[in-house]
Amino acid sequence: MNKTHTPLFHVSKRGALPWYRSWGIRGAAVILALLVCALITNLVTGEDPVQVYKTIFQGSFGSARRAWVLFQNLAILLCVSLAITPAFRMRCWNLGGDGQMLMGGLATAACMILLGGKLPNWALILLMIVASVIAGAVWAAIPAIFKAKWNTNETLFTLMMNYIATQLVAYYIIIWEVPKGAGKIGIINQSSQAGWLPTIGSYKYLLNIIVVAVICVAMYIYLNYSKHGYEIAVVGESERTARYVGIKVERVIVRTMLLSGAICGVAGMLLVGGTEHTLTTTITASRGFTAVMVSWLAKFNPIWMVLTSFLLVFLERGAGQIATNFGLSASFADILTGIILFFIIGSEFFINYKINFRHAAGKEE
Amino acid sequence: MFDFVSFIPRAIMQGVPLLYGSTGETLTEKSGNLNLGIPGIMYVGAISGVIGAFFYEQSAGSNMNGFLAVAIPLCCCLLGSLLMGLLYCFLTVSLRANQNVTGLAITTFGVGFGNFFGGSLIKLSGSQVPAIVLSGTAGYFRKTLPFASGTGAVGKLFFSYGFLAYLAVIIALIASHILKRTRVGLHLRAVGESPTTADAAGINVARYKYVATCTGSMIAGLGGLYYIMDYTSGIWSSDAFGDRGWLAIALVIFTIWRPNVGVLASFLFGGLYILHMYIPSGMNLAVKELYKMLPYVVTIIVLVLSSMRNKRENQPPASLGLAYFREER
Numbered sequence: 001m002n003k004t005h006t007p008l009f010h011v012s013k014r015g016a017l018p019w020y021r022s023w024g025i026r027g028a029a030v031i032l033a034l035l036v037c038a039l040i041t042n043l044v045t046g047e048d049p050v051q052v053y054k055t056i057f058q059g060s061f062g063s064a065r066r067a068w069v070l071f072q073n074l075a076i077l078l079c080v081s082l083a084i085t086p087a088f089r090m091r092c093w094n095l096g097g098d099g100q101m102l103m104g105g106l107a108t109a110a111c112m113i114l115l116g117g118k119l120p121n122w123a124l125i126l127l128m129i130v131a132s133v134i135a136g137a138v139w140a141a142i143p144a145i146f147k148a149k150w151n152t153n154e155t156l157f158t159l160m161m162n163y164i165a166t167q168l169v170a171y172y173i174i175i176w177e178v179p180k181g182a183g184k185i186g187i188i189n190q191s192s193q194a195g196w197l198p199t200i201g202s203y204k205y206l207l208n209i210i211v212v213a214v215i216c217v218a219m220y221i222y223l224n225y226s227k228h229g230y231e232i233a234v235v236g237e238s239e240r241t242a243r244y245v246g247i248k249v250e251r252v253i254v255r256t257m258l259l260s261g262a263i264c265g266v267a268g269m270l271l272v273g274g275t276e277h278t279l280t281t282t283i284t285a286s287r288g289f290t291a292v293m294v295s296w297l298a299k300f301n302p303i304w305m306v307l308t309s310f311l312l313v314f315l316e317r318g319a320g321q322i323a324t325n326f327g328l329s330a331s332f333a334d335i336l337t338g339i340i341l342f343f344i345i346g347s348e349f350f351i352n353y354k355i356n357f358r359h360a361a362g363k364e365e
Numbered sequence: 366m367f368d369f370v371s372f373i374p375r376a377i378m379q380g381v382p383l384l385y386g387s388t389g390e391t392l393t394e395k396s397g398n399l400n401l402g403i404p405g406i407m408y409v410g411a412i413s414g415v416i417g418a419f420f421y422e423q424s425a426g427s428n429m430n431g432f433l434a435v436a437i438p439l440c441c442c443l444l445g446s447l448l449m450g451l452l453y454c455f456l457t458v459s460l461r462a463n464q465n466v467t468g469l470a471i472t473t474f475g476v477g478f479g480n481f482f483g484g485s486l487i488k489l490s491g492s493q494v495p496a497i498v499l500s501g502t503a504g505y506f507r508k509t510l511p512f513a514s515g516t517g518a519v520g521k522l523f524f525s526y527g528f529l530a531y532l533a534v535i536i537a538l539i540a541s542h543i544l545k546r547t548r549v550g551l552h553l554r555a556v557g558e559s560p561t562t563a564d565a566a567g568i569n570v571a572r573y574k575y576v577a578t579c580t581g582s583m584i585a586g587l588g589g590l591y592y593i594m595d596y597t598s599g600i601w602s603s604d605a606f607g608d609r610g611w612l613a614i615a616l617v618i619f620t621i622w623r624p625n626v627g628v629l630a631s632f633l634f635g636g637l638y639i640l641h642m643y644i645p646s647g648m649n650l651a652v653k654e655l656y657k658m659l660p661y662v663v664t665i666i667v668l669v670l671s672s673m674r675n676k677r678e679n680q681p682p683a684s685l686g687l688a689y690f691r692e693e694r
Contacts, residue, residue, distance in 0.1 A: 013692060093465055093686075095401075152672040153681055155399070155465065156618055160661045160668070163608065167658040174651035289469045296466045329484030329603070334477020341470035342456065349460035353690075 014354045022351045026297075029347030030311070033340040040339070045326045052322065059321020060314050070317050072205035072275060075212040076267055078309045080291040082212075082219045082302055083263030086256045087140075088292075089223065089300050090236045092147065096158030097288025099165035100136040100261045102281075104268025106169050107135035108195075109188060109279040112272075113176055116194035124195045128273055129266070136265020137258045139165060144257030148250035162288065166281050173279060187277050197274040208270045215263060220302040232256055264288075297344055315340060370518050372636070372643055374525055378596050380635030381526075382407070382606075384533045385588025386613025387631060388540050388624045393581035394617060395544060396574045397557040397684040398457060401468025403585050404610020405475020406449045410586020411593045412479040413445025414438035415601050418502040418594070419486055434505045438590060446586025449475060450579035458574045461688035472610070480603045496602040503599025506591075529591040534628050536584055541625035553577055557682035560689040570689055588613065612638070615664040621671055621679045634660050 017025075038049035047055075060070050080097045087094040111128045119127070139161060146152035178186050189195060200206040223229040231252050235242045242249050267287075272279055294312060298304035319333035386403055393400045400406075418438040422429070453471055456462045486497050507527040544550040555563040556573045564570050592609070593601055616634055620626040641656035671679045 011690075013690070095465070095469075146669055146672070150669070150672045150675070152669055153618075155686070156614070157665060157668055159611065160615060160665050163611065163661045164658050164665075167654050167661075170654040170657075171651050174654060286473075289473070292469055293466055296463055327488075329481045331477040331480035331484065331603075334473050335481055338470055338474025338477060341466075341473070342452070345456055345462045345467055345470060346460050348462055353461070 008357070010356045011353050012356060014352060017351055025347050025350050026344060029343045030340065033343035036343070037336045037339055040335075041322060044328065044332075045322070047326070055322050055325055056315070056318025059318040062321075066317070068203070068205050070313060071209055073317070074306075074310055074313045075205070075209045076271055077287050077290060077294060077313055078305060079212045079215060079267040079270065080264060080287050081294040081298075081305050081309055082215055083260050083267060084288075084291055085219065085295045085300050085302065085305070086223065086229075086232055087260040088295055090232045090253065090256055092144075092253060092257065093155040093292075094140065094143075094158050094257065094260050095155055095288065095292060096140060096143065096161045096261075097264050097291050098284045098286060099158070099162035099288070100139045100264030101268035101271070101284045101288060102162075102165040102169050103135040103139040104132035104265030105272040105279055105283060106165075106172060106268075107131035107265070108269045108272040109176075109185070110172070112188045112195035113185075116189045117192055121194060125197065125273070128195060128269055132265040132269035133262045134265070136268060137262040140257045140261025140264065141254060144254045147257075148253040169279065169281050173281070185279050188272075188279075189277075195273060196277060197270070205275065208274045211266075211270060215266070216302050216306065219263075223300075223302065228252075228255070293341055311340075312337060368643070370521055372639075373522055373632075375639055376636035377530065377632050378526065378635070379638050380631035380633070381530045381533045382588035382592045382596070382609055383613045383616050383634050384537055384627055384631035385591060386585045386610060387616035387620065387627050388533070388537045389581035389583070389585030389588070390614055390617045391581075391620070391622050391624050391627070392540055392544075392553075392584070393578045394622065394685055395553050395557045395682055396577035397560060397682055397687065397689070398453075398574060398578050399464050399468065399686040400453055400471075400578060400581065401465060401614070402449065402453050402471025402475065403468075403582075403614055404608070405472035405478075406446050406453075406582050406585050407475075407589035407592075407610045407613070408479030408606055409449050409475045409589070410442045410446040410583075411589030411601070411606060412482050413586070414442035414590040415497060415499065415593055416482060416486065417441030418499045418599075419490070419497060422499060422501050429501055429505075431505050434502050438502060438506075438594065442586050442590040443583050446582045446589075447579055449586075450582025451575075453582070454575045454578050457688060458571050458578075461690055464686050464688070476604075479606075483601050483603055486601075496600050499594070499599035499601070501599075503594050506594035507598065527591075527595040529587065529595055532587070533591070536587075537624040537628050540584075541623060544624070554682070557684060560684055564689075564691060574689075585610075585613070612660055615661060618671075618681075619664050619667050621667070622681070637663065 038052050041047065041052045042049055045052075059066065061067050080101060083100070084094045084097050108128045108131065111124060111131050115124055115127065140158075143152070143154050143157035143161060146157065147154045173185055174183065176185050177183060197207055200210075223232070231242070231247050234245070234247060235249055235252050239249055242252070268284070271283055276283060290312060294305055294309045297308040315337055316333045319336045320330060322328065323330050323332040386407055390400060390403050415438070417440070418434070421434060421437045425433070449471060453467060456467045457464050483497065487495055490497060506529060509525055509527065544554065552563065552568045553573055555566065555568060556570050560570045589606060592606055593599065597605065612634060616627060616631055619634070620630045637659040638657070640659065641653040644653070644656060
């Protein structure tokens, strides 16, 4: 007999799987995760699983208003995810989505508060767009320039920029607070509605959704069919190859991060000018972090991102409904989201790698 | 005059959770794992301890045993954070998942877990305020040395803390010694710098990553426990821990991956964190918000300077954030 120790199984890298098999594995992971979630909800609330799913569905689509809120949340999350995707394709981990959104929101609020009523509404909105794009882009450009010049770790840098943005917003909230001492701004320009983005018909959220849909298609084309998109892909695969073929890596890094930050700024503007009409330090609701997961789950593909962001928003709204119905803490949604994410993250392994068991390996030889 | 005698102990007490978190994260990062789940793990550590203490206080009533009152929360806390560390390792080391995504998912889950069970316990205890009060247990955690109160300013500066504060310093020094002076530490650093080389030298890469990350998680979890049991005197309320977990990750960079530097640096960060309460800003509350930026600004400056000077010993571990797969060359 063979005396050498053979491990029980051996892991090897898989070639590309056909798309239907890889999405089959992901789908199976989601279903498994939903089962586990239902089981946990059952343990906590004592409600039978079918009822749990019903509640989740009701929380998301139970009424026209809930459906609109769902799509509005979906739009904003998708917008941030789209924003950070070009950077991710370049293997540049922009975790600063929150900060860049906040800066965009801050710029928007500044325009609304300081110039509301002094400019015609169309000029004000134009100015808001420009200001928020610039603010978001600058916030992303600072880490990008250091990354390009001195290879400063962008993951940690953008992470820290989030908290600086939060404090900056907190500072301006106190300066602009209404009434004095309230510690919050309240609805900006409530009576004049100056700087509020226009609503299409009676649908308050439709404009946001359309804007994000346009960005989504544009981003798909930009990444897949433009020269810039190609350069991003090459830099992401291998910086050395990119240098060798004459791509200016530093320029690509800064340019892509500028784009990334600019779209985050737009997301902030949509949030402040379009729906909330106020500014708080938690207005982004950690969407910058959720977006990282959305983008990664969709393999950085803008079209798939619609699906993954829908999954996360759907769950969040549904779990929120469960929490209200059963008087649980709203954090219940985070637990369920976490569980689903763990399953999907784990399932990637079975897409990229193959497990060969010992006896199977023996037969091959 | 600036009141140092009251400022420094408070800065130190703010710094201790950060010290735990950063020591744990340094160990983890030295093995090449960038665990962005630390903020979540600290929440889990804290709530696990709270759950343990809560049920012990309920069952023991008035005749609490000092040893058990400390040991039960401690064990629960270590167990809770160990499980989170294992989950992180399983996903990133065994299944080779993306570390940033896994870490963020752990943070989402951990913070949710903490607030959810915190909320449930508040309901269970039927208290009127939205908080759990564990003053009995906290009393044991906050016990200071018997002669501490009689020694004036010196006593206040050096002896006025619970045992977990001293433990944090001891753990940081031990971690620093292990990393720098022992063979285990050398192997661990090799795994973080170049797992391929380490593997070729016969080091079990997966085992080092697992042990370092799980130990790191447990140490970080203690930071959460300290915050609840000592700093807030046993009062848990939702989101009380705040963004300290991220500050701990910032501290790792600030100390350029050296736990012994972390001892003083964490106290400095603690000081920066509460500086706004001691600066006379008059009626201008807004400026205080700007002071809260300081720890993050300082971290960025250190990050930038260390990358500019490009000294090799000051860099992040070379394979930080990358999964290791032996057959990939």
